Amino acid sequence: MNDEARTHPDGAADAEELLGAYVLDALDDDERERVEAFLARDPAARAEVARLREVAALLAPDGPQDEEFEADAVWAAIVSAVEDVPPVDLAAAVRARGPARRRPWWRVPLAAAVLVAVATAGVAAGMLAAGGPGRDPGAGDVAAAAAEALDDPGTVRVPLVGDDGAPAGTVVVRADGTGYLVDPALAPLRSGRTYQLWALGGEAAPPVSVAVLGARPRPAVFRVAGAVRGFAVSVEDAPGAAAPTLPPVASGEAA
Amino acid sequence: MSPMRRTADVRTWSDTSLAVAVGRLDQDALHELFRRHGGAVFGVARRVLRDRSLAQDVVQDVFVRFWNEPERFDPDLGSVRAFLVTKAHARAVEIVRSEEARRARQDRAASRDPVAMTYELEREVWEGFVRTEVRDALAALDDDRRRVIELAYFGGMTYRAVAEHLGLPEGTVKSRIRLGLRELRQRLEAQGVLSGSAR
Numbered sequence: 001m002n003d004e005a006r007t008h009p010d011g012a013a014d015a016e017e018l019l020g021a022y023v024l025d026a027l028d029d030d031e032r033e034r035v036e037a038f039l040a041r042d043p044a045a046r047a048e049v050a051r052l053r054e055v056a057a058l059l060a061p062d063g064p065q066d067e068e069f070e071a072d073a074v075w076a077a078i079v080s081a082v083e084d085v086p087p088v089d090l091a092a093a094v095r096a097r098g099p100a101r102r103r104p105w106w107r108v109p110l111a112a113a114v115l116v117a118v119a120t121a122g123v124a125a126g127m128l129a130a131g132g133p134g135r136d137p138g139a140g141d142v143a144a145a146a147a148e149a150l151d152d153p154g155t156v157r158v159p160l161v162g163d164d165g166a167p168a169g170t171v172v173v174r175a176d177g178t179g180y181l182v183d184p185a186l187a188p189l190r191s192g193r194t195y196q197l198w199a200l201g202g203e204a205a206p207p208v209s210v211a212v213l214g215a216r217p218r219p220a221v222f223r224v225a226g227a228v229r230g231f232a233v234s235v236e237d238a239p240g241a242a243a244p245t246l247p248p249v250a251s252g253e254a255a
Numbered sequence: 256m257s258p259m260r261r262t263a264d265v266r267t268w269s270d271t272s273l274a275v276a277v278g279r280l281d282q283d284a285l286h287e288l289f290r291r292h293g294g295a296v297f298g299v300a301r302r303v304l305r306d307r308s309l310a311q312d313v314v315q316d317v318f319v320r321f322w323n324e325p326e327r328f329d330p331d332l333g334s335v336r337a338f339l340v341t342k343a344h345a346r347a348v349e350i351v352r353s354e355e356a357r358r359a360r361q362d363r364a365a366s367r368d369p370v371a372m373t374y375e376l377e378r379e380v381w382e383g384f385v386r387t388e389v390r391d392a393l394a395a396l397d398d399d400r401r402r403v404i405e406l407a408y409f410g411g412m413t414y415r416a417v418a419e420h421l422g423l424p425e426g427t428v429k430s431r432i433r434l435g436l437r438e439l440r441q442r443l444e445a446q447g448v449l450s451g452s453a454r
Binding site (some may be wrong): 017018019020021023024025026027030046049050051052053054055056057058059060068069070071072074075077078079081082209211212222228239240241243 | 278279280282285286289290293295296297298299300301302307311314315318319320322323324326327331332333334336337340341343344345347353389399404407411412413414416417426428429430433434435436437439440441449
């Protein structure tokens, strides 16, 4: 194979040639963005990055140098950091937002508001993909899948309403627990801030992070299990929080 | 459930199961991932930064971020270890390239050439710390390919900086990095260190 860089009119070949340097964090910011845009549309390139990352990870030593590693002290600092997040009672904050809502979601009987019930005591959730670049191989289909779920009469829909009473998007949840954020209408945030979507269970249960949406939210897919009676969106410092630190900017209840 | 029983439980879980549990705010799962991979995360940060304290800050940052944003781990894009090490390396490189760190490094290094020193130091520690299989695969690499990987990965240099440092065309350096990593992958697969699948 030619050992020199190749060029191509659409820049794809050049971006492909940068994959190794991308894996080693050896790119300038503009080149990294260009490669990530390329990765978003090329599954084969994403697969190569995954393969090369495993190689790079093996280069990280975990041998005798561990003697320098004060693991107990570092773990104590981690515990302190993760427990130092001041949680906000999101349900109470939503309650305090005033009488603009047709029926306060927190008064909906839990049994009537259950979207998905599985063998878990609380709510478990996790983000699967967002409709933006650089996510998983199915990211480009998120918006289409979300729109399809919205049209499916078998799904549960939770309209989100912003502080100003304007629609802020819709959360759609399928019976299997797959959920979508559809048509998010949230104003762009400044750098360093992110929207975060939370699932709300029982009134005494803490909100569970469903998805970190970024500063400019796009359709997202996630999975949720347990008794969920509503969703809320808060603004957090990037890259997100373990528990809400600010009152919600939008929320909605299960109809 | 007693704490001892709980610890025993999580030690039998796969990395991916632990990552899912972290998404459910399971601190025991985070601790188990820290126990398994904290050393590797520290190792890569230590090599790039050449500063134990800064490296330990990076370890803390990586695991706290993972706790706050576990959704960023996508099993389709690699293992949990690769994810954590990648984040640590990126953060370490970010620190190295920051103006503040550059000044601190210059203060410590006085008039010595930091790039040359990095390379020499990494050569010294390389033999002692990398696992045998990886070391063998690296040793079998063409010197030119190995050197650009070392400078980029452990020196925290962009490929452009590597090219300038070695007096090579940029295209040559980026090709050598990619081809070198591919060759390493093939050798490690042949040695059974890595599987032939995407992950």
